[in-house]
Amino acid sequence: MDNVIRRRTPRARLLRAGLYALLIAAALVYLLPLVVMVLTSVKPIEEIRAGALLSLPSHFTLDPWIKAWSSACTGMRCDGLSGYFVNSIKIVVPAVAISTLVGAINGYALTKWRFRGSELVFAMLLFGCFVPFQVVLMPMARTLGWLGLASSVSGLVLVHVVYGIAFTTLFFRNYYVAVPDEMINAAKLDGAGFFRIFWRILLPVSGPIITVSVIWQFTQIWNDFLFGVAFAGFDSQPVTVALNNMVNTSTGVKEYNVDMAAAMIAALPTLVVYVLAGKYFVRGLTAGSVKG
Amino acid sequence: MTPTDSLSRASSRRAGRRSLAGTLERVLPRLVVAPSLAVALFFVYGYMLWTFILSLTGSRMLPQYNFVGLEQYARLFANERWHVAATNLVVFGGLFIAICLVLGLALAIFLDQRIRQEGALRTIYLYPMALSLIVTGVVWRWLLNPSLGIEALVQSWGFENFRFDWLVDPDMAIYTLVIAAVWQASGFVMALFLAGLRGIDDSLFKAAALDGASLPRVYWRIVLPCLRPVVFSAVMILAHIAIKSFDLVMALTGGGPGYATDLPATFMYAHTFTRGQIGLGSASAIMMLCGVLAILIPYLYSELRERKHG
Numbered sequence: 014m015d016n017v018i019r020r021r022t023p024r025a026r027l028l029r030a031g032l033y034a035l036l037i038a039a040a041l042v043y044l045l046p047l048v049v050m051v052l053t054s055v056k057p058i059e060e061i062r063a064g065a066l067l068s069l070p071s072h073f074t075l076d077p078w079i080k081a082w083s084s085a086c087t088g089m090r091c092d093g094l095s096g097y098f099v100n101s102i103k104i105v106v107p108a109v110a111i112s113t114l115v116g117a118i119n120g121y122a123l124t125k126w127r128f129r130g131s132e133l134v135f136a137m138l139l140f141g142c143f144v145p146f147q148v149v150l151m152p153m154a155r156t157l158g159w160l161g162l163a164s165s166v167s168g169l170v171l172v173h174v175v176y177g178i179a180f181t182t183l184f185f186r187n188y189y190v191a192v193p194d195e196m197i198n199a200a201k202l203d204g205a206g207f208f209r210i211f212w213r214i215l216l217p218v219s220g221p222i223i224t225v226s227v228i229w230q231f232t233q234i235w236n237d238f239l240f241g242v243a244f245a246g247f248d249s250q251p252v253t254v255a256l257n258n259m260v261n262t263s264t265g266v267k268e269y270n271v272d273m274a275a276a277m278i279a280a281l282p283t284l285v286v287y288v289l290a291g292k293y294f295v296r297g298l299t300a301g302s303v304k305g
Numbered sequence: 306m307t308p309t310d311s312l313s314r315a316s317s318r319r320a321g322r323r324s325l326a327g328t329l330e331r332v333l334p335r336l337v338v339a340p341s342l343a344v345a346l347f348f349v350y351g352y353m354l355w356t357f358i359l360s361l362t363g364s365r366m367l368p369q370y371n372f373v374g375l376e377q378y379a380r381l382f383a384n385e386r387w388h389v390a391a392t393n394l395v396v397f398g399g400l401f402i403a404i405c406l407v408l409g410l411a412l413a414i415f416l417d418q419r420i421r422q423e424g425a426l427r428t429i430y431l432y433p434m435a436l437s438l439i440v441t442g443v444v445w446r447w448l449l450n451p452s453l454g455i456e457a458l459v460q461s462w463g464f465e466n467f468r469f470d471w472l473v474d475p476d477m478a479i480y481t482l483v484i485a486a487v488w489q490a491s492g493f494v495m496a497l498f499l500a501g502l503r504g505i506d507d508s509l510f511k512a513a514a515l516d517g518a519s520l521p522r523v524y525w526r527i528v529l530p531c532l533r534p535v536v537f538s539a540v541m542i543l544a545h546i547a548i549k550s551f552d553l554v555m556a557l558t559g560g561g562p563g564y565a566t567d568l569p570a571t572f573m574y575a576h577t578f579t580r581g582q583i584g585l586g587s588a589s590a591i592m593m594l595c596g597v598l599a600i601l602i603p604y605l606y607s608e609l610r611e612r613k614h615g
Contacts, residue, residue: 029418036415040429046444046488047432053447066448066458119341126334134342141349145549145597147573147590151359151583152352155368175348178341206326207333236437238552243578253439257556260443269447280440287435291428294435295496 054078054274061269077270081278085271087258090247094278097255101235101282103166104251108173109230115174116181116226117219121211123182124189125197135186141179149176150243157244164246172244173234180233181226184297188222189215221293228290229297232283252279353594360587368583377588387589390567393479394596397568398547400483401490405543406536408487409494414524416495417502427499430492438489442556445485446472449557475565478558482550482566485557490546494539501535502528534611537604544600548593569593 049066054077056070083093123135153172154163162168192215200210241251250258256279260272287294363373381387412430416423433441448454451470459467471477505528513523551570558566560575567575569589577586 032415032418033420036412036420036426039412040426043429043433043488043492046441046448049448050444061453064453064457064461066454115341118337122334122337128335131334131338134338137350138341138345141345143545143597143601144349144353145570145590145593147549147551147570148356148594149348149352150574150590151368151577151587152355153348175344178344182341206330207337232435236439238437238439238555239574242555243574253437253552256437256443257439260446260556261559269450269453272443273447276440276443280436283435283437284432287432288428291431295431298434298493298496 050273050276053270054081054277056270058266058268058270077268077274078278080268081259081271081275085259085268085275086262087255088262094252094255094259094275097250097252098278100166100245100249101251101253104169104173104249105231105234108170108177108234109227111170112174112177112181112230113223113226115178116183117185117216117223118211119178119182120185120187120189121215122207123186125192125194125210125215126207135182138179138182141176142183146176146239150239154244164244164249166249168244169240169249169251172240173230173237177230177233180229184222184226184229185219188219192218221296224290224293225297228286228293231286232294232297235283356587356590359583360591362584364583364587366581366583373584377584378592380585381588381592384585386564386567387569387572389564390569390572393566394547394568396479397482397486397550398544400480401486401547402540402543404483404487405491405494406539408491409539410498410532412491412495413498413502414528416499427496430495432492433489434493436489438550438552439556441485441489442553445481445488446557449481449484472558473562475562478562478566482553482557486546486550486553489553490543494543497535497539498532501532505531537607541600541604545597548596548600569596 052067052070053061055073055075057072057074057076060070060072081093082095082098084091085093087094087097119138123131157163157165157168157171160168160171162171196214197210200214205213235251236253237251238253238257241254242257245251245254256275259275358370359368360377361372361374362369363371363376416426420426449456449469449472451457451473454469456467456469459469471481509527509531510523513527518526549570550568551574554560554566554568554571560567560571569592573586573589573593575586576582576589580586
């Protein structure tokens, strides 16, 4: 590797110090919003009104977090984010599980049991990754109404599964393409069937891509706002919609510390997943672009 | 294929197979994929057609099928608010893509110099991508709050004439969207470029170094051309994010002041769901689809051509 500055001349040293300074400065800028969010969320409101965005709290308090969780107002109601947080979980868990399972089976069938037109089927499914969701909002609202799923958690699960399949199929297809065909062909000769081969040969090596798919779908669905705001009712709103309502509630005094605590609560699940499994998160992000 | 056609095919096939189970195995892969295909046909392609049909009707509060031809499109293009939204998308999208590319490439090149703690730095640059755009909007709205945010902070450092009130300035508010969106997505572009850089053969650098080329020159003349596919993908993805941007506007500016920061996505939502203009909203949704296709089709075309030519 010669693409680095090797010689330790004074000039090179200076250059290298500058490089580190630049990188660290950039890191601080990226961190600033998170730091401010955390600091603001643990300060009493008087301290915030006094200014000093970056100062440490002189009276540390968790009251804003408690209020954001259990008693802050989101529009008409004042029982905090907790109920909406639970809604998000109820939407995310089944939607992630179903879309990942369907994606795995699709990816398997489209790579290891190619049939006439299977490439076309894949291309047609893939377009679902690109469609701007504004095009589907109104028809989906009508369809959910007919199905009796309007304003329900089940309706949102359906929507997220439907528009998640394109991505999960892409992930699994690209992953299974790289699994050698010899093993599968041998198993086929031995008389192993479709599901048996999937269960015994493909699934045991699918750990990484299942992780990628689960993390991707989890992040997408947890962070969704558009479907939530368009299709959810009062009892099924996800946490992002409730957070937006809370911040935009204009009655009473503006409590910035509660707003920031609420934002942290909405952000924590995906942040934790990112910190714990960042590698897979990046792979999900780049799966559709680098590998194509 | 007509039903009788497929029937005779199936039966002739069955004759050649050992058992019924064999036939089942043969159709099973199609059977398994069929529901997803059906879902895509209905929920993606069917809905596109449905929305297109709605855009040809005079629908207001409820979908109606009284066709008015292209009148909604004429209304759309005569609509002042749509012009603002479309112009905003060009400004926002253009700046967002350009800044993300420059920043992402710079960070990737700097990180590629055998930096200590590279992993930690990478994690920091990329974490905003894990956040909901609503969270991003809420945080930046707080940071950009003129009386308590960054403006107040810098003023408290002694720069009393410092002004940073873009959020409430109709002419500047659109740039606050750019700032927040760049913060969110530039780390992702960095990750794309870094992956691309790691894929470049080191011998390229060695050859260039032997020729006495300086490092910036090597990057500009040799590395950058190699990264062209990455630039392409990044532009594709960023443009797609820009066109779909809805959450960020809702949380950061709410489209305001007035409708100064409206984007097509918020225009569509407002007209379809709150202003009882389903026909007009559908027309705007179809225009957004056209926007995505205008980017997607050349991209796919070049991808396919590259693959064919090796």
